[in-house]
Amino acid sequence: DGGITQSPKYLFRKEGQNVTLSCEQNLNHDAMYWYRQDPGQGLRLIYYSQIVNDFQKGDIAEGYSVSREKKESFPLTVTSAQKNPTAFYLCASSIELRGRAEAFFGQGTRLTVV
């Protein structure tokens, strides 16, 4: 099965703790993205990567970090510096073919601070 997998589906974080959200794809896509979605809101871009070992900050990168050591994997770490991390996090990947750049999404990770 080809696709993009996020884990875990639900994650609870204590105050001051770092947590890492996993995102893996076997679609051979070059580009990967992390978005944050708050209730009833749109998607805000945290980080994106167009190639291995390279990534760019999105609109709300503060308090987050990423790595792209392998094409298939783009983990997101929510650090203690992120003061309001409770949200729904979505990972996506895409590849540009003949001018098309359709994105495929994982099913999301819901992070809650306890």
Add this chain to the structure above:
Amino acid sequence: SQQGEEDPQALSIQEGENATMNCSYKTSINNLQWYRQNSGRGLVHLILIRSNEREKHSGRLRVTLDTSKKSSSLLITASRAADTASYFCATGGGSQGNLIFGKGTKLSVKP
């Protein structure tokens, strides 16, 4: 920064009616995409329209693009209760870099 802005924010219709959602964007584009999101799930790609196209159809979906006005519309004809979801437009991605989404239109189709 939000590239796309959809309106209305929310839309409630009866089954069988048509639903129209609009999207405006700010910069030049190569293409514009529409996605659907069921509550609490990831997004699913619906349709892509290239900047040199004016209209595109896919089943009950019709998308138009007006690059002079930097706007697009998504029409769902003969809506069904199963069409209840949030719909987002997006621009960028691929070699254009970041894929930017609008805030979405929440569609509710009542049986």
